[in-house]
Amino acid sequence: MVTLGKITAVYGIKGWVKVYSHTNPMTNILDYKHWILDHNGRQQTIEVDQGRRQAKGLIAHIVGCDDRDIARQYCGAEIKVHSSELPETADDEIYxxxxxxxxxxxxxxxxxxxxxxxxxxxxxxxxxxxxxxxxxxxxxxxxxxxxxxxxxxxxxxxxxxxxxxxxxxxxxx
The missing domain is CATH 2.30.30.240 (PRC-barrel domain)
Known part of the structure; x- marks a missing residue:
């Protein structure tokens, strides 16, 4: 698995979260609709239905998470995907x-x-x-x-x- 970013904080009152992305450009993390969240040794697969740039960062909405208090449980989780989901690289490129x-x-x-x-x-x-x-x-x-x-x-x-x-x-x- 590959770490693409991290959920850093909640955003607003409707269950959105702030996302720190390691991808380049940073919005590429939003191309993956299923994230594997790794938090305190536990892994959980979630689905992201919306995401966008917000100020200098990103925010995303997790399916079924429509409350700030529910969203708080995801803070600090690393966002991962299976390496097989990454796009193929050109011959002169490497991840x-x-x-x-x-x-x-x-x-x-x-x-x-x-x-x-x-x-x-x-x-x-x-x-x-x-x-x-x-x-x-x-x-x-x-x-x-x-x-x-x-x-x-x-x-x-x-x-x-x-x-x-x-x-x-x-x-x-």
């Missing part, structure tokens, strides 16, 4: 969740392969996206690294089948 957990390697001056760690997650910074690489068993040290997602500049190869990303990055940085 962020597919990068998480991949080993990240670079090479030293002697052209030896060096394990820097594993991709924990990605961050959107405005200028460019950033890989957050955390140390793992076998990594060169215990440092967390923030590496810009710059294809053909820093990112040399992504091989999700074999579970690694090769980057051009100084391990001392």
């Amino acid at each position: 962020w969740h597919e990068l998480e957990g991949l080993d990240v390697f670079t090479r030293n001056d002697a052209d030896e392969k060096i394990l820097l760690g594993k991709v924990s997650h990605l961050m959107e910074t405005g200028a460019n996206d950033v890989l957050v690489i955390r140390p793992c068993r076998g990594s060169i040290d215990k440092s967390q690294r923030l590496v810009p997602w710059l294809v053909d500049q820093v990112i040399e190869e992504v091989n999700s089948e074999e579970g690694f990303i090769r980057i051009d990055w100084d391990p001392e940085f």
